[in-house]
Amino acid sequence: MGEMVAEILGFLTDHFGEDFQSYSRSLVEKRVAERVRQLRLPGLAEYRQLLQCDPAEPSYLSRMLRIRFSSFFRDPLQFELLRSQIMSSLLPAPSQGGFLRAWSAACAGGEEACSLAIIIDETLQLLDVRPKVQIFAxxxxxxxxxxxxxxxxxxxxxxxxxxxxxxxYFTADGSGYRVAPELLSMISYCRHDLLDPHTFAPPESLFGGFDLICCRNFLMYLDPQAYLRVFDNLFRALNPGGVLLLGKAEAVPERYHQHLARIYDCGNLYRKQQTGRC
Ligand SMILES: C[S@@+](CC[C@H](N)C(=O)[O-])C[C@H]1O[C@@H](n2cnc3c(N)ncnc32)[C@H](O)[C@@H]1O
Incomplete structure (x- = not known):
């Protein structure tokens, strides 16, 4: 199975010009096997052929590998700790008139970015302050x-x-809910490939300088080398004193242990130390 899966990943990488080889091999093997079963194909070799012949299949497989699921306040305890204990410490001092800059990296359909926008807005209302806020998703x-x-x-x-x-923050509309325009206007959506070796943060953000980075449920799908490479970039993009949110199944690599202090025993929230160099 291994060689054929490597070949499939090589094909996707060439086809899209994006790195598909950094996803965890066990994840890819599971997903490809699932697709082969769905299509009732005899084996991987036939699937490899289909990828070449059916123009819709590469996109289908890429979507299966880049798992899209998200939801609002997906880890309720983590977001509650952020809202009630941490967020006010990230606001710029009113006298400095600065920005609060946040990044939801691998944001899926924006559920996480909107959750951050809600928490930030609630904090600003509570403290009756109005710094400029930029959320990049x-x-x-x-x-x-x-x-x-x-x-x-x-x-x-x-x-x-x-x-x-x-x-x-929402208005009922048909079978769903529409986010309030004021909330949406706090968020800039832009494409950024976290595996792109040429950039460490979205160029639209003018390269990092974030007070808050949320990168949840993405690193867990990477192989160990790519995990470290992406983590290096997140660390670089975070301001000293800034806060990083990871997913439940994600951890800070050992070489960052003294540079990112765990804020609570639970919740997977970390603060970058003021002298945070690695
Ligand atoms: C499981 S979702 C996580 C969504 C959200 N962060 C959460 O925790 O609810 C993973 C997201 O990572 C995105 N993704 C996969 N590969 C990526 C890459 N190389 N660069 C940026 N995003 C990527 C997928 O498109 C998907 O939206």
């Missing part, structure tokens, strides 16, 4: 970004939203 998949820009979500993805947030 990036993903490699253009159609995911389109969903984010549209700001329309089915009830199924809103499970973590409170009733108060639902009535404040």
């Amino acid at each position: 990036t993903d490699v998949a253009e159609d995911a970004l389109e969903e984010g820009r549209a700001g329309y979500y089915g009830a199924g993805s809103l499970g973590g939203v409170t009733l108060h947030q639902l009535t404040t």
Whole structure:
């Protein structure tokens, strides 16, 4: 199986001009086997042929590998700790008139970026301050970004939203909910490939300088080398004193242990130390 899967990944990499070889081999093997079963093909060799002949198949497989699932406040404890204990410490001092800059990296359809926007807005209301806020939401998949820009979500993805947030930040529309335009206007959606070796942060952000980075449920799908490479970039893009949110199944690599302090025992939130060099 190994060699044929490597060949399939090589094909996708050439076809799209994007790195498909950095995803974890066990994930890819599972997904390809699933696709072979779905299509009732005898084996991988036939699937490899199909990839070449059917123009729709490469996109289909790439979507299967770049798992898209997301939801609002997906880890409720983590987002609650961010909202109630941490967010105010990230705001610029009113006298400095600065920006609060956040990055939702691998944002899928924008559920995570909107969750951040809600938490930030709630904090600003509570403290009655109005610093400028920029939230960059990036993903490699253009159609995911389109969903984010549209700001329309089915009830199924809103499970973590409170009733108060639902009535404040959403309007019911048909079978789903539309995000308030003021919230959407806090977010800039742009394409950014976290595996692109030529850039460490979205160029639209003028390269990093983030107070808050949320990169959840993406690193876990990478092989160990790519995990480190992407982590290096996230660390570089985070301001000293800034906060990093990881997914439940993701950890800070050992070489960053003294540069990123775990804020609580739970919640997977880390603060970059002021002297954070590696
Ligand atoms: C499981 S979703 C995570 C969404 C969100 N962060 C969350 O935790 O709910 C993984 C996302 O990573 C994106 N992705 C996959 N490969 C990527 C890459 N090379 N660069 C940027 N995003 C990527 C996928 O398109 C997908 O939207």
